[in-house]
Amino acid sequence: MTKMISGKKVSRRTFVVGSVAASGGLALGFNAPFGFDEAVAQSGGAEVNAWVVIRPNDTVVIRIARSEMGQGTLTGLAQLVVEELECDWKKVTPERITPGMNLARKRVWGDMSTGGSRGIRTSEDYVRRAGAAARIMLLQAAAEQWKVPVGELTVLNGVITHAASRRTTSYGKVAAAAAKLTAPDPKSIKLKDPKSWTIAGKPLKRLDTADKLNGSKVYAIDVKLPGMLCAAVKDCPVYGGKLKSYDESKISGRPGVKKVVRVKDTAVAVVADTWWRAKSALDALPIEWDEGAGATASSATIAAHLKEGLTADGNNGEIVKGDAKAAIAGAAKKIEAVYSTPFLAHACMEPMNATVRISADKAEVWVPSQNFEASLASLSEASGVPLDKCEAHRVDLGGGFGRRGGTQDYVQQAAVIGKEFPGVPIKMIWSREEDFAHDFYRPISQCAMSAGLDEQGNLVGLHVRSSGQSINAWLNPSAIRGGKDARQLQGWWEEPGDAQLGYDVPNKLIEYVMRNTHVPVGPWRGVNTNQNGYYMEAFIEECARASGKDSLEFRRAMMKNFPKHLAVLNAAAEKGDWGKPLPQGVHRGIAQFMGYGSYSAATAEVSVSPDGKVKVHRMVLALNCGHVVSPDQIAAQVEGSVVYGLSAAFYGECPVEKGRMTSLNFDTYQVMRIAEMPKVETVLVPTFDFWGGVGEPTICVVTPAVMNAIHAATGKPVRSLPLKHVKLV
Amino acid sequence: MARLNINGRTRDVQVEADTPLLWVIREQVGLTGTKYGCGVAQCGACSVHINGEVMRSCSIRVGDVKATDKIVTIEGLSANSSHPVQKAWLALDVPQCGYCQSGQIMAAVALLKKTPKPTDADIDAAMTNICRCGTYQRIRAAVHMAAGNGSRSADRADRRS
Numbered sequence: 047m048t049k050m051i052s053g054k055k056v057s058r059r060t061f062v063v064g065s066v067a068a069s070g071g072l073a074l075g076f077n078a079p080f081g082f083d084e085a086v087a088q089s090g091g092a093e094v095n096a097w098v099v100i101r102p103n104d105t106v107v108i109r110i111a112r113s114e115m116g117q118g119t120l121t122g123l124a125q126l127v128v129e130e131l132e133c134d135w136k137k138v139t140p141e142r143i144t145p146g147m148n149l150a151r152k153r154v155w156g157d158m159s160t161g162g163s164r165g166i167r168t169s170e171d172y173v174r175r176a177g178a179a180a181r182i183m184l185l186q187a188a189a190e191q192w193k194v195p196v197g198e199l200t201v202l203n204g205v206i207t208h209a210a211s212r213r214t215t216s217y218g219k220v221a222a223a224a225a226k227l228t229a230p231d232p233k234s235i236k237l238k239d240p241k242s243w244t245i246a247g248k249p250l251k252r253l254d255t256a257d258k259l260n261g262s263k264v265y266a267i268d269v270k271l272p273g274m275l276c277a278a279v280k281d282c283p284v285y286g287g288k289l290k291s292y293d294e295s296k297i298s299g300r301p302g303v304k305k306v307v308r309v310k311d312t313a314v315a316v317v318a319d320t321w322w323r324a325k326s327a328l329d330a331l332p333i334e335w336d337e338g339a340g341a342t343a344s345s346a347t348i349a350a351h352l353k354e355g356l357t358a359d360g361n362n363g364e365i366v367k368g369d370a371k372a373a374i375a376g377a378a379k380k381i382e383a384v385y386s387t388p389f390l391a392h393a394c395m396e397p398m399n400a401t402v403r404i405s406a407d408k409a410e411v412w413v414p415s416q417n418f419e420a421s422l423a424s425l426s427e428a429s430g431v432p433l434d435k436c437e438a439h440r441v442d443l444g445g446g447f448g449r450r451g452g453t454q455d456y457v458q459q460a461a462v463i464g465k466e467f468p469g470v471p472i473k474m475i476w477s478r479e480e481d482f483a484h485d486f487y488r489p490i491s492q493c494a495m496s497a498g499l500d501e502q503g504n505l506v507g508l509h510v511r512s513s514g515q516s517i518n519a520w521l522n523p524s525a526i527r528g529g530k531d532a533r534q535l536q537g538w539w540e541e542p543g544d545a546q547l548g549y550d551v552p553n554k555l556i557e558y559v560m561r562n563t564h565v566p567v568g569p570w571r572g573v574n575t576n577q578n579g580y581y582m583e584a585f586i587e588e589c590a591r592a593s594g595k596d597s598l599e600f601r602r603a604m605m606k607n608f609p610k611h612l613a614v615l616n617a618a619a620e621k622g623d624w625g626k627p628l629p630q631g632v633h634r635g636i637a638q639f640m641g642y643g644s645y646s647a648a649t650a651e652v653s654v655s656p657d658g659k660v661k662v663h664r665m666v667l668a669l670n671c672g673h674v675v676s677p678d679q680i681a682a683q684v685e686g687s688v689v690y691g692l693s694a695a696f697y698g699e700c701p702v703e704k705g706r707m708t709s710l711n712f713d714t715y716q717v718m719r720i721a722e723m724p725k726v727e728t729v730l731v732p733t734f735d736f737w738g739g740v741g742e743p744t745i746c747v748v749t750p751a752v753m754n755a756i757h758a759a760t761g762k763p764v765r766s767l768p769l770k771h772v773k774l775v
Numbered sequence: 776m777a778r779l780n781i782n783g784r785t786r787d788v789q790v791e792a793d794t795p796l797l798w799v800i801r802e803q804v805g806l807t808g809t810k811y812g813c814g815v816a817q818c819g820a821c822s823v824h825i826n827g828e829v830m831r832s833c834s835i836r837v838g839d840v841k842a843t844d845k846i847v848t849i850e851g852l853s854a855n856s857s858h859p860v861q862k863a864w865l866a867l868d869v870p871q872c873g874y875c876q877s878g879q880i881m882a883a884v885a886l887l888k889k890t891p892k893p894t895d896a897d898i899d900a901a902m903t904n905i906c907r908c909g910t911y912q913r914i915r916a917a918v919h920m921a922a923g924n925g926s927r928s929a930d931r932a933d934r935r936s
Contacts, residue, residue, distance in 0.1 A: 261808015689909025
């Protein structure tokens with residue numbers, strides 16, 4: 047057993063502040079990058095340090111803190127540890143640590159939250175140092191055993207050799223002795239040059255594929271516990287509304303039904319012996335809602351609210367250089383446009399669910415979570431059981447995309463229901479309809495843009511004014527300072543390094559105007575780089591066409607001071623055959639943008655049929671994410687970002703009527719299927735001088751590249767999404 | 776009460792006749808590889824084979840299934856994940872989150888049974904299951920690989936030997 051430190055008091059506030067970590071800072075209370083403990087791990091091997099456990103048979107257990115939701119971080123983190131550890135990759139087995147373990151050991155594994163494309167880039171340093179420290183200790187243990195200088199030893203694939211005496215041993219044989227040694231100072235460790243990597247940086251197979259092929263993988267929705275009951279839940283369909291009453295008598299006597307539970311002020315749940323019986327009974331339960339003020343809202347009223355923001359006074363964040371309005375007013379040529387994008391749902395394939403077992407002195411949850419520490423905190427808060435008596439069991443997620451991060455609303459619901467059944471496991475599953483009705487949606491916005499070109503067709507003035515809902519206003523109001531909310535300007539920022547606009551414009555005014563609604567909003571794969579990348583790059587395309595210049599050359603002329611942006615754009619253009627002939631009827635588009643510390647660009651080849659049907663034939667995406675850890679998994683993320691991005695661009699929207707969502711399943715919330723999948727080519731151009739994200743960066747160029755190709759095909763810009771409502775011919 | 780033949784075994788279950796087969800498979804029978812994704816036959820995560828045909832089990836009432844109907848779920852597809860489709864999925868690291876992949880594999884197996892050498896158009900027509908992670912490109916390559924359509928998937932296979 048892992049040594050547990052019990053009775054540790056951590057205030058919930060401290061814990062959540064640390065674990066939500068929207069700012070990307072390392073968690074509070076996490077001092078050492080890794081800690082050392084002589085405890086023997088659950089797996090029965092020797093814990094050389096918190097990240098590395100080695101069994102006598104040379105199996106190496108690599109501890110993983112971040113969530114795995116398909117993005118491949120589990121394998122990538124193991125590659126980074128093993129690169130420095132120099133054990134045999136074939137003998138590696140990952141172990142997912144729980145937030146209870148992390149809490150009990152003073153957060154030795156650091157931040158567990160998995161969002162913002164941070165899984166690799168904010169862990170890489172301390173996991174590599176942990177691997178290196180373990181290697182140093184294992185070699186030291188062998189040197190002491192053989193009484194030879196450690197410098198005379200070499201190691202390959204976990205086999206230690208002393209050439210002079212022709213002796214060999216293995217990590218498994220010296221691990222117990224190594225675990226007793228004093229760990230080296232992490233700062234003293236010299237990490238390998240990434241260009242010499244042999245495990246990291248290579249297209250190794252994922253460690254977690256096998257059980258996804260035969261039905262044996264257990265997601266949270268599959269958890270089975272002795273005596274378990276199931277719950278179906280329905281929250282007020284209008285946001286901000288409340289549960290007024292329900293008529294339990296109408297479902298009494300239905301098979302399997304145990305209880306009807308009021309869940310906080312807004313929801314009702316039916317608990318039964320199976321989920322289908324619970325769900326059927328809930329469907330039959332007469333419920334009255336107090337729908338509240340939100341019930342008068344509709345897509346039309348929300349659109350009018352946003353539109354007003356486009357011309358109102360003032361703003362909630364701005365980036366200013368020169369005098370954009372004057373430059374545009376005096377320009378030889380003016381271009382103006384208004385763009386818009388809708389609310390979008392995450393629609394993870396595994397619907398929201400949580401299984402809890404709560405008694406007076408213990409609470410447990412099994413939940414798909416991008417932030418297991420937030421799950422633990424939510425469980426503790428809703429159950430009233432102290433944090434150190436709670437545990438959130440690790441399961442991998444059936445998709446995440448930003449939905450399963452800090453909010454953990456479903457854990458709170460399950461805990462309220464579970465408290466009614468002390469000691470009895472309760473599995474709460476949302477129907478797909480509930481999942482679409484109670485998301486934290488990608489924010490809706492409209493964006494008015496104007497630009498001025500000089501006589502030579504150069505962009506001399508640019509005014510961007512985006513009016514829309516703020517994620518921070520809903521989830522993290524303290525991040526809004528003095529009424530300014532810079533997060534909504536993501537991708538347009540001047541500061542280098544994270545999401546910087548890659549164009550020099552002599553006069554620019556980029557504004558965000560906050561227009562909130564009653565609809566909950568939150569991060570959605572790529573977050574604000576989605577809308578902002580589409581608005582900027584589709585409008586730059588309009589400017590390029592107005593200038594009469596080539597779309598690529600028009601951009602390049604503004605990018606001399608942005609060499610990394612430019613290099614990625616050039617890579618996409620070259621591999622995407624920019625300027626080369628295309629089959630008749632096929633047209634090309636291009637876009638570049640930055641997010642999550644990485645640089646992305648794309649080309650798209652598209653045809654539009656005489657009846658206006660769009661076919662995307664091929665996309666080439668270039669990415670500089672600094673370092674490449676798992677090239678094949680990066681390609682998978684790029685391919686996935688095309689699907690997630692184009693599903694939204696072609697079909698995605700969550701219309702609002704009478705204050706509630708009306709698109710509640712995949713029959714109306716259409717998504718892309720295999721027949722629409724273009725050929726996707728991923729071009730990695732790492733520069734090895736920074737660490738950028740992977741899961742999210744490329745999505746922001748997918749939509750504008752395709753829309754710009756449609757613009758090329760039809761001669762008209764696409765200014766409003768989804769495309770299904772746009773008449774192209 | 777219903778009698779079902781699932782993966783070659785007879786199962787008697789106590790359940791209302793209007794219960795979807797999906798939930799009987801998951802809750803009464805206890806095989807959870809078959810997934811709930813939409814409940815309205817849109818996403819295909821619940822795909823199983825009934826007498827060799829791929830069907831969306833969320834939209835079939837258990838009362839409409841005969842005791843003689845042969846139901847095969849992902850768990851019954853092969854011993855040791857040895858079906859050529861499963862092998863191709865492994866070789867190309869198709870899954871990301873994996874949640875939809877039981878259904879994708881069942882759809883691919885059914886396609887290859889009818890059309891051993893499918894074209895891209897055949898795949899487009901038969902493989903309508905939703906994957907939100909976006910594994911479609913690899914699914915297409917893996918179907919071709921399982922079919923032995925060598926050259927179509929050669930690029931990708933070579934890259935990851």
